[in-house]
Amino acid sequence: MTSADGRPALLLVEDDAVLGPLIAELLEPDYRIRLAANGQDGLHLALTQAWDVMVIDRGLPVMDGVTLIKALRAKGISTPILILTALGDTAEKVTGLDAGANDYVTKPFDAGELAARLRALTRTFAPASTPASTPVSIGDWELDPASRSMRSVYGRLVSLTAKEGELLGALAAEPGRVFTREELLGRHFHPTDQPGVIDTYVHHLRRKISRTVVRTVHGVGYQIGDALE
Numbered sequence: 001m002t003s004a005d006g007r008p009a010l011l012l013v014e015d016d017a018v019l020g021p022l023i024a025e026l027l028e029p030d031y032r033i034r035l036a037a038n039g040q041d042g043l044h045l046a047l048t049q050a051w052d053v054m055v056i057d058r059g060l061p062v063m064d065g066v067t068l069i070k071a072l073r074a075k076g077i078s079t080p081i082l083i084l085t086a087l088g089d090t091a092e093k094v095t096g097l098d099a100g101a102n103d104y105v106t107k108p109f110d111a112g113e114l115a116a117r118l119r120a121l122t123r124t125f126a127p128a129s130t131p132a133s134t135p136v137s138i139g140d141w142e143l144d145p146a147s148r149s150m151r152s153v154y155g156r157l158v159s160l161t162a163k164e165g166e167l168l169g170a171l172a173a174e175p176g177r178v179f180t181r182e183e184l185l186g187r188h189f190h191p192t193d194q195p196g197v198i199d200t201y202v203h204h205l206r207r208k209i210s211r212t213v214v215r216t217v218h219g220v221g222y223q224i225g226d227a228l229e
């Protein structure tokens with residue numbers, strides 16, 4: 001994750017031999033960058049290392065960008081992803097977002113715009129509401145915000161992504177309160193995200209931790225659950 005020098009870790013998957021290194025050079029002052037030149041290498045790096053944000057080109061050899069993003073989301077990787085698509089191709093943008101990308105930039109793009117979109121995506125990682133850094137009890141589990149992990153009383157340890165930890169921390173901070181999707185979205189996610197993204201994260205959390213970790217309050221939203229192991 002965020003490297004020792006404080007720069008967020010960015011995985012760039014771009015096969016263009018000129019554009020790839022150019023983007024890397026452009027973003028280097030603000031991010032610790034790793035460049036992969038095809039979808040297969042991108043998939044491997046995305047699954048074996050932790051990243052704060054990913055920039056994935058739509059058109060890639062071996063495995064195209066949309067397939068790559070779908071594969072990552074299917075594996076439970078919830079890192080923010082920006083997809084690079086061809087100019088004016090609305091269908092491509094929609095396909096990219098539907099596959100699980102959080103935002104898109106069309107080629108050719110302005111360097112300033114790409115940097116701004118990435119700031120917006122990574123800013124959501126900053127502890128905006130400064131969640132407590134002390135462990136929080138959730139049923140049979142304890143959330144440790146510092147290490148972004150959940151440990152059960154039976155010793156099971158589950159590591160969370162920044163977003164999962166943030167969402168869970170927010171719910172656990174006010175146990176009696178039911179949050180609407182819109183509230184959670186506004187506080188913790190990217191402005192262009194749809195409320196459905198909250199459902200996705202809740203699904204991930206339930207699958208990783210316990211079905212009861214987050215309670216659905218029908219017609220309203222979500223509340224922290226009793227998290228039975």
Ligand code: CA
Nearest residue numbers: 015057059060
């Ligand atoms: Ca390409």
